[in-house]
Structure formats: C-alpha cells, structure tokens
Amino acid sequence: MVQVSTAAEDFPFYLDKEAFKQSVQRHLHTTYGTVESKANSLAWWKATCSAINELVFEGLTETHKKHSGIDTRAVHYLSLEFLMGRLTRNNLYNLGIFETARDALTELGQDIDTLCSEEPDMALGNGGLGRLAACFIDSLATLGYPAIGYGIHYEHGLFRQEFRDGHQIERPDSWRDYGNPWEICRPESIQKVPLYGYVETEFGPNGKMRKVWHPGEMIRGVPWDIPVVGFGGHTVNILRLWESRADDYFDWDVFNAGGYVDAQAEKARAEAISKVLYPNDETLAGKELRLTQQYFFCCCSLQDMLRRYKRRHDDFSHFAEQIVIQLNDTHPTIAIPELMRQLVDLEGLKWEEAWAISQQVFAYTNHTLLPEALEKWDVVLFEHVLPRHLEIIYEINHRFLDEVVAKKWPNDDQMKQRLSIIEEGNPRMVRMAYLGVVGCFKTNGVAYMHSELIKKELFPYFYELWPERFTNVTNGITPRRWLKACNPRLSALFDEAVGTHWPTDLTLLRQVVAKADDPKFQKRFMAIKHQNKQDLAKVILQLTGVEVSAEAIFDIQIKRLHEYKRQHLNMLHILTLYRRLLQDPDLDIQPRVFIFGAKAAPGYKLAKDIIFGINKIGERINADERIKGKIKVVFLPNYRVSLAEQMIPAGDLSEQISTAGKEASGTGNMKFALNGALTIGTMDGANVEIREEVGDENIFIFGLSADEVSSKLKAGYNSRDYYYNNPELKAILDWLDSDYFTPNQPGALASIKRSLLDGGDPFLCLADYESYICAQQAVDQAYRDKARWAKMAIINSASVGKFNSDRSIQDYVDTIWKLKSYPAIE
Numbered sequence: 022m023v024q025v026s027t028a029a030e031d032f033p034f035y036l037d038k039e040a041f042k043q044s045v046q047r048h049l050h051t052t053y054g055t056v057e058s059k060a061n062s063l064a065w066w067k068a069t070c071s072a073i074n075e076l077v078f079e080g081l082t083e084t085h086k087k088h089s090g091i092d093t094r095a096v097h098y099l100s101l102e103f104l105m106g107r108l109t110r111n112n113l114y115n116l117g118i119f120e121t122a123r124d125a126l127t128e129l130g131q132d133i134d135t136l137c138s139e140e141p142d143m144a145l146g147n148g149g150l151g152r153l154a155a156c157f158i159d160s161l162a163t164l165g166y167p168a169i170g171y172g173i174h175y176e177h178g179l180f181r182q183e184f185r186d187g188h189q190i191e192r193p194d195s196w197r198d199y200g201n202p203w204e205i206c207r208p209e210s211i212q213k214v215p216l217y218g219y220v221e222t223e224f225g226p227n228g229k230m231r232k233v234w235h236p237g238e239m240i241r242g243v244p245w246d247i248p249v250v251g252f253g254g255h256t257v258n259i260l261r262l263w264e265s266r267a268d269d270y271f272d273w274d275v276f277n278a279g280g281y282v283d284a285q286a287e288k289a290r291a292e293a294i295s296k297v298l299y300p301n302d303e304t305l306a307g308k309e310l311r312l313t314q315q316y317f318f319c320c321c322s323l324q325d326m327l328r329r330y331k332r333r334h335d336d337f338s339h340f341a342e343q344i345v346i347q348l349n350d351t352h353p354t355i356a357i358p359e360l361m362r363q364l365v366d367l368e369g370l371k372w373e374e375a376w377a378i379s380q381q382v383f384a385y386t387n388h389t390l391l392p393e394a395l396e397k398w399d400v401v402l403f404e405h406v407l408p409r410h411l412e413i414i415y416e417i418n419h420r421f422l423d424e425v426v427a428k429k430w431p432n433d434d435q436m437k438q439r440l441s442i443i444e445e446g447n448p449r450m451v452r453m454a455y456l457g458v459v460g461c462f463k464t465n466g467v468a469y470m471h472s473e474l475i476k477k478e479l480f481p482y483f484y485e486l487w488p489e490r491f492t493n494v495t496n497g498i499t500p501r502r503w504l505k506a507c508n509p510r511l512s513a514l515f516d517e518a519v520g521t522h523w524p525t526d527l528t529l530l531r532q533v534v535a536k537a538d539d540p541k542f543q544k545r546f547m548a549i550k551h552q553n554k555q556d557l558a559k560v561i562l563q564l565t566g567v568e569v570s571a572e573a574i575f576d577i578q579i580k581r582l583h584e585y586k587r588q589h590l591n592m593l594h595i596l597t598l599y600r601r602l603l604q605d606p607d608l609d610i611q612p613r614v615f616i617f618g619a620k621a622a623p624g625y626k627l628a629k630d631i632i633f634g635i636n637k638i639g640e641r642i643n644a645d646e647r648i649k650g651k652i653k654v655v656f657l658p659n660y661r662v663s664l665a666e667q668m669i670p671a672g673d674l675s676e677q678i679s680t681a682g683k684e685a686s687g688t689g690n691m692k693f694a695l696n697g698a699l700t701i702g703t704m705d706g707a708n709v710e711i712r713e714e715v716g717d718e719n720i721f722i723f724g725l726s727a728d729e730v731s732s733k734l735k736a737g738y739n740s741r742d743y744y745y746n747n748p749e750l751k752a753i754l755d756w757l758d759s760d761y762f763t764p765n766q767p768g769a770l771a772s773i774k775r776s777l778l779d780g781g782d783p784f785l786c787l788a789d790y791e792s793y794i795c796a797q798q799a800v801d802q803a804y805r806d807k808a809r810w811a812k813m814a815i816i817n818s819a820s821v822g823k824f825n826s827d828r829s830i831q832d833y834v835d836t837i838w839k840l841k842s843y844p845a846i847e
C-alpha cells in the first residue's frame with residue numbers, strides 16, 4: 022500500500038490567514054468586480070474559490086509536469102456519470118487549509134458554512150455508480166496515481182425533486198447558471214465526432230481493402246477540466262468533461278442563402294447531446310440520444326488519449342504499456358469498437374495488431390445484475406447512428422465465435438448463440454455487456470458476493486472460457502468527504518484517539534475498538550451523535566415543517582427509489598408500528614423518526630407511487646395525536662450528495678434492506694457504518710463484508726439469502742400465502758385500499774398493494790416481512806440499553822476501514838491497472 026504522508030505539517034501549502042484574506046479580497050475586487058460592502062454570499066463564495074484555485078492550479082501544473090515528464094502509464098476512467106457534489110469544503114480539507122480559510126473568512130465577516138452552501142451540487146450522476154466514480158478519482162489523486170476521469174459536461178444534471186401534495190415533481194437542475202469557478206475550458210483540445218452516414222469499401226492502389234465512413238454529421242467536443250485535488254495536496258489530477266457543440270456554428274453558405282433558422286436547428290441538435298443526464302437508474306431507455314451521448318464522450322476521450330500518446334511515440338507498440346482504460350459499467354463499452362476504428366481505419370494498423378492492443382487496454386466493471394439494467398441496443402438503431410461500429414462489432418463477434426467459442430465447444434451452435442454479442446430475435450440486439458467481457462482483459466464485480474454471482478449467474482459460460490478474466494474489487498468510499506469533512510465532531514474525537522493519519526489509513530480506527538466499553542468514551546461518542554441529530558432535526562424542520570426529537574432513533578433510508586431496494590418494505594414496518602400504537606397507545610416502543618431521501622426515475626410509476634405513499638402515510642402519522650409523537654415519518658425532498666452529508670452523521674439506524682442478490686454492493690451502507698450507525702440489512706452486496714468486519718453481534722441481519730431467494734422464485738413464490746397467513750400483514754395491506762391516508766382519494770395507494778399481490782411481489786417483500794419486523798424489534802431492544810448501543814456504534818465506526826476507497830483503488834492498481842505512484846509535490 023502506498024503511504025502518502027498526511028500529517029498537518031506535511032501539507033505542501035503553507036498559507037497564513039492574512040495571505041488568504043488578501044487573496045479573497047483581491048479576487049472580490051479584480052476578478053468579480055465588486056466590493057465588500059456590496060458583495061453577496063455568492064460573490065464571496067466565488068472569490069473564495071478563486072483564492073483556493075491559486076493553490077489548486079499550482080498543484081495542477083506541478084502534477085502535469087511530473088506526469089508528462091516521466092511519460093508514465095496512466096488509468097483513464099471512462100464514466101457517463103460523476104456525482105461530485107460540492108467541491109469547496111473538500112478542496113479546502115484536501116489542501117489542508119480549511120481552518121485557515123474559515124478563520125480568514127470570519128475576520129472578513131463571512132461564515133464559511135453559508136458560503137459553502139452557495140455552491141450548487143455537481144449532480145452529474147444518478148446514484149451509486151456516479152458517486153463511486155467521484156470517490157475513486159479522489160483516491161487516485163490522494164495516492165498520487167496518474168489518472169484522468171473522462172465524462173460528459175451535462176448542462177443539466179439529475180433533476181431537482183419537489184413534492185406537490187406528496188407527489189414527486191421533476192424540475193431542471195441548472196448547476197452552471199451562475200458559472201462554475203472550478204472548471205477550465207480547454208479549446209486547444211477540442212475534438213471532432215462523426216455520426217450517422219454510411220460506410221464505403223475502397224481498394225487502394227496496392228489492392229488493399231479499406232473501409233471509409235462518410236459521416237452524415239460532425240459534432241465538436243469541447244473539454245472542460247475540473248481539477249481533482251488529492252488529500253494532502255500532493256497531486257492534482259483532472260476530470261475532463263466533454264460538451265457538445267455544432268461543428269460549424271455559422272455555416273455561412275446556409276446562412277447567406279437565408280438558412281439562418283436551419284443553422285440554428287443544427288446547432289440545437291448538436292448541443293442536445295450534452296444537454297441532460299438521463300435520469301434512469303437501473304432501467305435502460307434504448308434511446309438514440311443516449312447511444313449518441315455514449316459514443317460522443319468515448320470518441321472524444323480516445324482521440325484525446327491518442328493525441329497525447331502520439332506526441333511522444335511514432336508507432337503503437339507502447340500504447341498498451343502507457344494506457345489502461347476502465348469502463349464504468351457498459352455505458353462506455355462503445356469505446357472498444359471506437360479504438361479499433363481509430364487504430365485500423367485512421368492509423369492504418371492491421372486488425373490483428375489493433376485487436377491485440379485493444380485487448381490489453383480495456384477493463385470493465387459491472388455494477389448490476391438486474392436484467393432490465395443490462396444495456397442492449399437495437400441493431401437497426403445502432404446501424405443508423407454508428408454504421409462503421411456495427412461492422413466492427415460484427416467482425417469482433419465473428420472472430421470470437423469462430424476462433425474462441427468453436428475451439429472450446431466444437432460444433433455447438435447453441436453455445437455460439439448463447440455467447441454471441443448479437444442477440445438473435447426480433448429485433449436483433451447488441452449485448453453491450455458481452456462486448457465488454459469479450460473486449461476487456463478483466464471484468465470485475467463490486468463486492469465479493471456480487472463478483473461470485475457474475476461468474477455463476479450472469480456470465481457462466483464466459484467464466485468457463487476465461488476464468489482468469491473475472492475478479493472482484495469491493496467498493497469503497499472516500500473517508501475525506503464521508504467522515505472528515507461531513508462529520509467534523511467525530512473527526513476531532515478520532516484525531517484525539519488515534520492521531521491525524523486516519524483519513525488516509527482508515528484501518529487505524531481499529532484502535533478505537535478498545536475504547537468501545539469505556540463509559541467516558543461512549544458518552545463523548547454518543548454526545549456527538551446527539552449533536553449531529555439536533556443539526557439534522559433543524560434541517561428536517563426547515564425542509565418539511567415537521568418537528569422531530571433528537572432523543573428518538575433516527576432510522577434512515579437514503580438511495581434511489583427502486584422496488585429491489587424495498588423502500589416499501591420499510592413502509593410496511595411503519596404501518597405495522599402505527600397500527601400497533603393505535604391498538605395500544607401505551608405500547609412501549611422506543612420513539613423513532615423514519616427518514617427517507619430518494620428520487621424516482623420520472624417514468625417509473627410504482628416508484629413514484631411509493632414516494633407518494635410514504636409522504637401520505639407520514640402526513641397522517643405526524644398529525645395523529647393519539648400516538649403521542651412516538652413515531653414520525655419524513656421524506657426529505659431533493660436527496661443529493663450535499664443532503665447526504667447532513668444526514669449520514671446523524672443516523673442511528675441504516676436501512677440496507679434490498680432483496681438478497683440484487684444490490685451489487687451499496688456504498689451508503691459503508692458511509693453510515695463509518696459514522697456510527699448500525700445496519701439493519703439483508704445478506705446482500707457489501708452488507709456481507711460489513712458484517713464480517715463489525716461482527717455478527719453488531720449488525721441486524723434478516724431475511725432470505727440470495728440462494729433462498731432464487732430457489733423460492735424457481736419453486737413458484739406465492740406472496741398471497743403470506744398475506745392470508747399473517748392477519749397483521751393482511752390488515753396493513755388492506756389499509757392501502759382505503760382512504761385512511763388519502764382522504765377523499767380512496768385507492769390512491771392501492772397500486773403498492775397490487776404490486777405485492779397481483780404483481781407477484783417480485784422482490785419478496787412479503788416473504789421477508791416477518792423476519793424484518795423481528796429484526797426491527799431487536800433494534801428497539803438494543804436501543805434501550807444505552808451502553809450497549811454506544812458500544813455497537815463505536816465498533817461499527819472503528820471497524821470499517823476496509824471500505825476506504827483508497828483500498829479499492831489499490832486493489833484495482835494491483836490486479837488490473839498496474840500503475841506506479843508519483844506524488845507531484847513532495
């Protein structure tokens with residue numbers, strides 16, 4: 022493991038308060054043209070960013086010099102999503118100047134928290150996969166690895182969520198409306214992207230055949246660089262995001278011929294490509310624009326890599342030594358045929374040479390097993406947008422089936438059909454995951470259990486063919502954002518307990534386990550939790566108008582809304598408690614606040630119904646005086662990274678209740694445990710490994726195992742059996758048919774019940790219901806014993822060092838990327 026020193030005295034930038042003050046003032050005057058007496062918080066925030074950037078850009082230049090000076094191997098992380106959140110606080114911490122900046126701003130009459138909250142979230146992602154990419158680039162820079170993230174510069178990130186009468190309403194997210202102080206436009210690196218058209222076969226003078234693509238359209242890709250500051254400030258890498266523009270905005274011929282309007286239409290079409298992030302998580306849209314987005318950023322990124330490589334090399338013999346490309350799910354797999362196109366069609370390499378290079382360059386991470394999330398493209402659509410790429414894919418497939426499959430399984434046409442990148446059917450489809458496995462030297466899952474399921478369930482025959490290609494890299498989270506920056510109170514306690522090196526070596530926190538029984542330490546630990554809960558209570562009041570007590574258990578479920586994540590199972594528990602309280606208002610339960618945050622894909626009807634259901638049930642419960650405030654339910658609108666940062670430090674109980682075998686890993690589970698929440702969860706994804714680390718006695722596990730789930734489904738699962746056999750379950754489900762929670766709208770919540778009965782309950786909520794309710798009772802019991810709860814919480818926080826994303830990155834480096842670390846600034 023690379024050890025990068027991060028003790029305060031080792032930060033390269035020493036900056037005193039006076040200098041920072043002057044820098045902020047100078048930028049206020051000379052960059053933003055305003056003065057102290059007139060500037061609002063937004064202007065102060067921007068001036069602060071400019072002052073920070075003086076250090077960031079210095080680091081950027083040094084890193085660039087170092088990495089290009091030694092012409093080193095680098096990883097290129099291709100991802101359609103980077104869910105960065107806000108950068109100000111993070112950059113300050115990573116540069117080691119947070120306190121300096123805070124004090125300087127205080128002297129200028131500014132509150133750093135207020136200024137930081139001026140920054141709009143960079144919400145260029147949907148959920149887990151996008152946030153993982155953001156944690157990974159933080160870790161890569163922290164560990165001093167040469168790396169670049171490539172993605173799309175969406176004009177609109179994930180939609181802003183509002184509630185109207187409990188229903189989700191989507192509003193456009195406009196994160197750049199007032200400019201983004203972190204990004205730098207690089208017109209010198211603009212790329213051109215061909216689209217549509219047709220392919221011609223030509224024969225050269227030597228009789229050699231070559232393919233010429235005559236594109237129907239050309240788009241420009243304009244790069245915007247976001248500096249990625251590693252913790253300690255030793256390395257500043259970049260995230261390069263491509264924006265689409267019309268190739269020739271003022272097409273003078275068209276213009277002069279009176280075609281001004283046509284020219285405008287063309288411009289609008291070109292700009293549409295990077296206009297908006299697709300808000301679908303785990304369901305594919307199959308839309309032309311999405312395929313175009315994928316191709317657009319892969320094409321730009323590969324040209325960028327080749328351009329840089331060719332500056333130093335005359336041929337491609339060292340390409341695979343210098344470059345490794347990680348594909349974040351199948352979304353960028355089009356990069357594989359695109360590299361082939363650039364090498365064969367444009368650079369004149371032989372197919373075999375190009376394929377040999379390509380096969381050493383790409384690696385693919387799978388993030389989901391859900392069949393509806395596995396990307397497939399209609400061959401007809403594909404041919405229309407990318408005619409040359411379809412030919413290349415046919416060629417890859419043809420060679421694979423003839424040379425590889427036929428060798429392993431001679432005369433077995435069924436096997437060829439099974440493994441073919443092209444799925445036969447009507448319509449025929451390109452299976453992007455298969456292209457990923459065939460075109461990459463490694464395929465990895467994101468938690469141990471998920472990686473096993475990839476081998477056994479998703480790609481069993483590919484695994485038989487190439488067992489050495491499959492591997493696991495368990496996900497992680499950056500402890501800089503997810504503990505140091507978001508939970509300063511707990512961070513200070515840990516600094517005191519184990520010293521200040523834990524943000525890079527999170528396993529150091531293990532020493533805290535020894536204090537888990539110490540009543541004094543318990544008291545301090547729980548006092549911090551209590552303060553964090555009070556802070557969140559204020560946020561809840563502000564966002565929902567609901568008053569909650571920090572004495573209650575804060576029971577939190579935050580993640581995208583999806584049936585497999587089972588927010589509706591959580592809802593069934595709430596209904597159960599509510600019903601029991603109505604039957605016996607003196608029922609002795611620990612007060613609880615159920616807190617939700619989730620966005621539903623705009624077209625996902627049932628997910629939206631579940632949001633509506635939880636909101637309506639909450640309204641009724643929160644207003645019901647009979648239950649004396651013992652339970653409250655709040656759904657915080659517009660869940661996003663910056664809201665997560667306020668919620669996670671305040672969690673007592675972390676809901677990780679997906680159907681076993683469905684959640685690839687989960688990363689919220691790691692964030693909560695690190696901040697001292699206990700997990701209630703199934704044996705799914707990384708929960709399995711969290712349990713291993715914290716011990717079975719410090720986690721609430723319930724429900725069917727993945728094996729049990731699949732055998733139950735195979736045997737013919739009938740959710741009605743559970744409905745009829747459990748009168749309490751029947752009563753709460755029947756409640757949903759009434760107008761009890763939706764006055765004057767009877768049946769407004771019926772779709773949820775219907776999905777669980779008529780719909781067959783595909784994610785086995787009813788099968789796991791009883792076991793979940795029991796586990797929740799165990800939680801209630803545990804919370805009564807304050808010392809026991811404190812001990813469990815401390816052990817959780819102290820035991821999850823494994824889930825540092827630095828460890829994940831080191832695993833990628835060791836098993837896939839084979840990089841060397843070169844921190845730029847000593």
Ligand code: 26W
Pocket residue numbers: 147148149150151153301302303304305306350388389394395396467496684685686687688706
């Ligand atoms: C085609 C539409 C689509 C869009 C996004 C399909 C699939 C996705 C992603 C793969 C969904 C995603 O974010 N998956 C999550 O990835 C996390 C990081 O590895 C895991 O922790 C989560 O378990 C997984 O659901």
